[in-house]
Amino acid sequence: MPAAVMTAGAAAxxxxxxxxxxxxxxxxxxxxxxxxLPRGPAATLGARAAAFLREAGxxxxxxxxxxxxxxxxxxxxQPRRLAPAAPEAAPVAAPMRWRLRHQPDAAGYAAxxxxxxxxxxxxAGQPGGLAKIVLARSLLATADRAIDxxxxxxxxxxxxxxxxxxxxxxxxxxxxxxxLAGATPELLVEKRGARIRSHPLAGSAARQADAAAxxxxxxxxxxSDKDRREHAIVADCILDTLAPFCxxxxxxxxxxxxxxxxxxHLGTAIEGELKDPDLSAAALAxxxxxxxxxxxxxxxRAARLIGEIEPMDRGFYAGAVGWCDAAGDGAWHVAIRCAxxxxxxxxxxxxxxxxxxxxxVAEAAETGAKYGALLAALGIALDExxx
Ligand SMILES: C=C(O[C@H]1C=CC=C(C(=O)O)[C@@H]1O)C(=O)O
Numbered sequence: 001m002p003a004a005v006m007t008a009g010a011a012a013x014x015x016x017x018x019x020x021x022x023x024x025x026x027x028x029x030x031x032x033x034x035x036x037l038p039r040g041p042a043a044t045l046g047a048r049a050a051a052f053l054r055e056a057g058x059x060x061x062x063x064x065x066x067x068x069x070x071x072x073x074x075x076x077x078q079p080r081r082l083a084p085a086a087p088e089a090a091p092v093a094a095p096m097r098w099r100l101r102h103q104p105d106a107a108g109y110a111a112x113x114x115x116x117x118x119x120x121x122x123x124a125g126q127p128g129g130l131a132k133i134v135l136a137r138s139l140l141a142t143a144d145r146a147i148d149x150x151x152x153x154x155x156x157x158x159x160x161x162x163x164x165x166x167x168x169x170x171x172x173x174x175x176x177x178x179x180l181a182g183a184t185p186e187l188l189v190e191k192r193g194a195r196i197r198s199h200p201l202a203g204s205a206a207r208q209a210d211a212a213a214x215x216x217x218x219x220x221x222x223x224s225d226k227d228r229r230e231h232a233i234v235a236d237c238i239l240d241t242l243a244p245f246c247x248x249x250x251x252x253x254x255x256x257x258x259x260x261x262x263x264x265h266l267g268t269a270i271e272g273e274l275k276d277p278d279l280s281a282a283a284l285a286x287x288x289x290x291x292x293x294x295x296x297x298x299x300x301r302a303a304r305l306i307g308e309i310e311p312m313d314r315g316f317y318a319g320a321v322g323w324c325d326a327a328g329d330g331a332w333h334v335a336i337r338c339a340x341x342x343x344x345x346x347x348x349x350x351x352x353x354x355x356x357x358x359x360x361v362a363e364a365a366e367t368g369a370k371y372g373a374l375l376a377a378l379g380i381a382l383d384e385x386x387x
Contacts, residue, residue, distance in 0.1 A: 019063055019079055020153055021323065023163030025190065025331060028063065028323055030079025033168070037062055039073035046283025049076070053326040062282075063323035065167045065180055065335060066289060068314040069303075075170055075316075093151065096143040098380050103138045103312050106386075109367060110360035112309050113352075119305065120356050132233045133296035133305055136351030137367055138312045141380060143344045149179045152341065155377035156183040161260045162373065163187075163333050165321050172342045180316050182338025183373045185260045186293065188320050189284045190331040194277035196242070196284065201334075202234040202293045202353050203227030203266035206369035207259065218264045222257055226357040227266055231255060233355070234293045235268040241288055245279060246272040260337075262372030281330030285320050293334060294318035294351065315340060317349035337373045348374045 020029040037052050045066070053060050056078060064076030104112070116133045123129030149166055157164025162183035169178040187199040205221040208214040221227055235255065243249055249272035258267040295318070296302025306314075317340070322332030339346040350370035352363045368386065375381070 019077065019167055021063070021163055021165045022153065022157035024160055025163065030063065030082055032080030033077045034080040035078045037064070037076040037078070039075065041073065042066055042070040042286040042289055045074060045286040046280055049282040049324055050280060050328070053324070056326065058326050061323055061325050063167065064321070065169065065316045066285065066320040067316050068290060068294065068318040070289060075168070077168060093148070095379055096145060099142045100380070101140045103140065106364040106368060109135070109137045109364045113354055113358060113360035113363050115309060116305065116354050117356065117358060117360070124356065128298055128301065130301055130305065131297045132230065132292050132353055132355045133302045134292070134294050134318070134351045134353045135306065136310060136314065136318065136349055139348040139371055141346045141348060141378060146344050147341050147346060147378070149181055149341050152181050152377055156181060156373065159183050159261045159373065161185050161258060162337065165333065167321050169316055169340065176342050178340060178342040180321065180335060180338055181341050182335065183260070183377070184321070184333045184336050184338065185258065185265065186334040186336060188288055188291070188322070188332040188334050189281060191274070191281040191284060192329050194274045196246070196272050196274060198238050198242070198270040198288070199267055200234045200238050200270070200291060200293055201258070201265040201267045203231040204352070204366055204370070205264040206366065207262050207264060218257055218259070221264050221266065226355060228255070230353040230355045231266040231268070233297050234291055235270070237292050237297065238270060238288060242270070242272060245274055245276070247275050248273045260373065261376070262369060278328060280324055280328035281322070281332060282324040285322060285332035289320050290318065291334070293353065294336065314349065318351060337370060339374045346374070346378060
């Protein structure tokens with residue numbers, strides 16, 4: 001993230017910042033929308049962003065979201081004004097009442113995992129056979145009054161291991177403003193000059209309230225062969241994709257445990273130096289997306305099956321959110337632990353990586369736990385959401 005803090009807002013929003021990234025790597029907040037980047041697929045993002053930023057001037061920034069489907073149109077805006085302060089703390093609001101609808105529920109999700117495992121089993125050892133697939137589900141939460149996206153962001157940003165983000169999305173049918181809000185712990189790629197970083201995550205365990213149980217969950221995750229295989233597919237894919245563009249590339253600490261407020265993960269911190277420092281953060285993000293942390297291996301086969309098996313459209317969930325500047329620097333995060341917000345409704349999403357050996361019931365529970373960050377920020381009790 002840039003050293004400067006910037007503050008932006010989408011045209012549809014009456015007041016207050018409308019675009020923000022709040023994380024340990026820095027803060028980016030913007031008010032107002034000066035322009036929309038002509039929309040297009042991931043393959044043309046690098047060229048579109050470079051052309052736009054050349055015209056817009058040395059201080060211009062583009063920020064926004066790439067959808068999960070790389071051939072669908074992205075949504076990036078140039079904020080009108082950058083402000084030197086993060087948004088103020090939210091006043092305490094009265095609790096909201098919620099109606100919840102799962103799509104699918106835990107049993108339906110476990111059935112989808114069984115279907116994927118069956119396909120993997122049938123294709124085991126075949127060239128091009130399915131080795132990993134990330135299956136997601138969704139939870140539609142409807143409140144008794146409109147959700148305040150900025151207040152939600154402030155609550156999402158309280159986890160130091162995650163980047164809280166709020167980005168505008170194309171308006172909903174009927175013209176209502178729409179946002180993607182989340183607390184993502186996963187860095188797709190950051191670029192400053194020739195230096196790049198990525199921090200893929202895959203392999204998860206829910207945090208436990210009891211300290212001994214929490215430590216046991218972390219220890220079991222670090223020893224789990226299934227989770228290590230699930231993770232290695234992601235880290236290897238990122239290393240293989242970046243290697244041809246890098247003078248040096250390594251993961252000095254190897255695979256380690258990291259924790260958010262609600263989840264433990266296996267993570268691999270990757271760092272490198274680009275051969276061509278002009279290769280932009282946006283171009284790198286488009287190159288990497290979607291990684292096997294959200295899609296699978298082989299990528300095209302997994303993406304097709306996701307479309308067939310999942311009952312909902314992912315939209316911008318499991319895409320990427322981030323920013324890039326006129327120098328080509330920027331940071332892009334994997335759009336997970338997030339919800340699409342519009343009026344009084346929040347559509348939460350959560351997915352889990354499936355490999356041979358995955359337990360369908362445990363994977364369903366894992367997706368339930370991954371709703372945790374959004375549920376806490378919305379003020380919905382985890383128990384209320386169980387299904
Ligand atoms: C797809 C999600 O998480 C990914 C990132 C970290 C760990 C994951 C896992 O263990 O399955 C997922 O690959 C999600 O949170 O919706």
